[in-house]
Amino acid sequence: MIAKISETLEHINLQGGWPTPRLHPTKEIDAASSALFKQKDIQQNLRYGPELGSSNLRGAIADWLTESYAPKAGPVVSERVAITNGASNGLACALQKFSDPSYTQGVWMVEPTYFLACPIFRDAGLGGKIFGVPEGDDGIDLEYLGNRLQEVDERTDPLAEPRKTVQGGYPKIYRHIVYIIPTFSNPSGGTMSLESRKRLIKLARKHDALVVSDDVYDVLRWPASENEALEAVGAFTPRLVDVDRNLEGFSAWGNTLSNGSFSKIVAPGIRVGWVEAMPALISAMGTVGATVSGGCQAHFASIVVEKMLSSGALSSHIQKTLIPTYRARWLSMTKAIREHLYPLGVRIVGDEGEKAGKIAGGFFLYLSFNACAASGPTIASIALDEYNLKIAPGGIFSVPDDPESKVRGEDTYLHGARLCWAWNEEVVLVDGIKRLAKAILDASK
Ligand SMILES: Cc1ncc(COP(=O)(O)O)c(C=O)c1O
Numbered sequence: 001m002i003a004k005i006s007e008t009l010e011h012i013n014l015q016g017g018w019p020t021p022r023l024h025p026t027k028e029i030d031a032a033s034s035a036l037f038k039q040k041d042i043q044q045n046l047r048y049g050p051e052l053g054s055s056n057l058r059g060a061i062a063d064w065l066t067e068s069y070a071p072k073a074g075p076v077v078s079e080r081v082a083i084t085n086g087a088s089n090g091l092a093c094a095l096q097k098f099s100d101p102s103y104t105q106g107v108w109m110v111e112p113t114y115f116l117a118c119p120i121f122r123d124a125g126l127g128g129k130i131f132g133v134p135e136g137d138d139g140i141d142l143e144y145l146g147n148r149l150q151e152v153d154e155r156t157d158p159l160a161e162p163r164k165t166v167q168g169g170y171p172k173i174y175r176h177i178v179y180i181i182p183t184f185s186n187p188s189g190g191t192m193s194l195e196s197r198k199r200l201i202k203l204a205r206k207h208d209a210l211v212v213s214d215d216v217y218d219v220l221r222w223p224a225s226e227n228e229a230l231e232a233v234g235a236f237t238p239r240l241v242d243v244d245r246n247l248e249g250f251s252a253w254g255n256t257l258s259n260g261s262f263s264k265i266v267a268p269g270i271r272v273g274w275v276e277a278m279p280a281l282i283s284a285m286g287t288v289g290a291t292v293s294g295g296c297q298a299h300f301a302s303i304v305v306e307k308m309l310s311s312g313a314l315s316s317h318i319q320k321t322l323i324p325t326y327r328a329r330w331l332s333m334t335k336a337i338r339e340h341l342y343p344l345g346v347r348i349v350g351d352e353g354e355k356a357g358k359i360a361g362g363f364f365l366y367l368s369f370n371a372c373a374a375s376g377p378t379i380a381s382i383a384l385d386e387y388n389l390k391i392a393p394g395g396i397f398s399v400p401d402d403p404e405s406k407v408r409g410e411d412t413y414l415h416g417a418r419l420c421w422a423w424n425e426e427v428v429l430v431d432g433i434k435r436l437a438k439a440i441l442d443a444s445k
Helices: 026-038 055-069 087-098 115-123 142-155 194-206 240-246 279-285 289-294 299-310 313-344 376-387 403-409 426-443
Strands: 081-084 106-111 130-134 176-180 209-214 221-223 256-261 273-276 359-361 364-368 416-420
Touching (some): 026 313, 055 081, 087 115, 087 209, 087 273, 115 176, 130 142, 130 403, 142 176, 209 240, 240 256, 376 426
Parallel strands (some): 209 256
Antiparallel strands (some): 221 359
């Protein structure tokens, strides 16, 4: 019997959004942990941690964020930061504290969406109110969102009492939650402009929405031009939390929460992240039930991260290892896409026109198969069945709770796929793109 081609090929996974294990900074983690165990007061670090996390780490993160983003609104102070055990749980805790199944009227997720966030919203009792909002060409379709928020507000009772009361320990419940990844989005790879960020915040204020922004890829950034030095990457687009406090009319609670993580810049298993928001909101984060009972949810690991941050080991790892590696992979992958896939009608979303990136970064890019002779799902299944190549097909990025989501995506992301460069080495990425070209040709027959 003749073996299928797929059986003779090593599996290539361009779907998974994980860093290659060889990039985990094992030596730095080892050095930080060993240094901790040499300290006389190691026992202190093995006690329950403070609810908001180690004050040294909160300060170190605040300083690092100030240095990285140089926010116009002034330095990030430690009162704005709480330690979490990663962005997933940061979101879950924020929902436990600031949303209410009877009072919160809508969760608005940018589509294509980071689909693993959907169950977190359902866990918070918000199932049935989870809606998609098209990404449009600048991070989120603000007109669509504005109309939908208005519509929902008009048909629901703004005076209804939340079941979670102030007396019961819930000092602020938002009527809406907006979920977005404004920089190097997962999955689209897009970055939202400053102007749209400002407009989003004004809309959030008008409709009492908390915008939860997963800022987990921000610092992995480089100049898109191969000829530019890494240092030429330029300033960050201000994060939504910085825009919020810099725009006149902000409230004590604010309308934004920045969800940060060390998963992508240290290792996912370290399970440490942070949230940043207005001090009132952060202080209430420290009253989440599981935290009151168990203290900081990642206490020891977070102290290891603190050592790495304060010694400069983490910044050095990001600048000297992660960014150069990811940049080289991104360059190889995008070159291969232009060479092998562009002639077949494939395009990288956001690669053309005015917004076409001066800055690239994150983990993902999104391909559009709209101009190909074959459909996205057929391409993805032939790639897997015939070429042992896994890509993330567009269909997984709709919002399953919103029946209209798939309809809206029909002309855009559904006929596309997300590719990740964080897991594989350059040579594998190029091989993967060549296999995808073959799959597209087969699918077009
Ligand atoms: C947008 C986004 N948010 C959150 C996460 C998960 O973060 P963490 O590992 O910190 O829970 C990921 C990981 O893929 C992600 O892409």
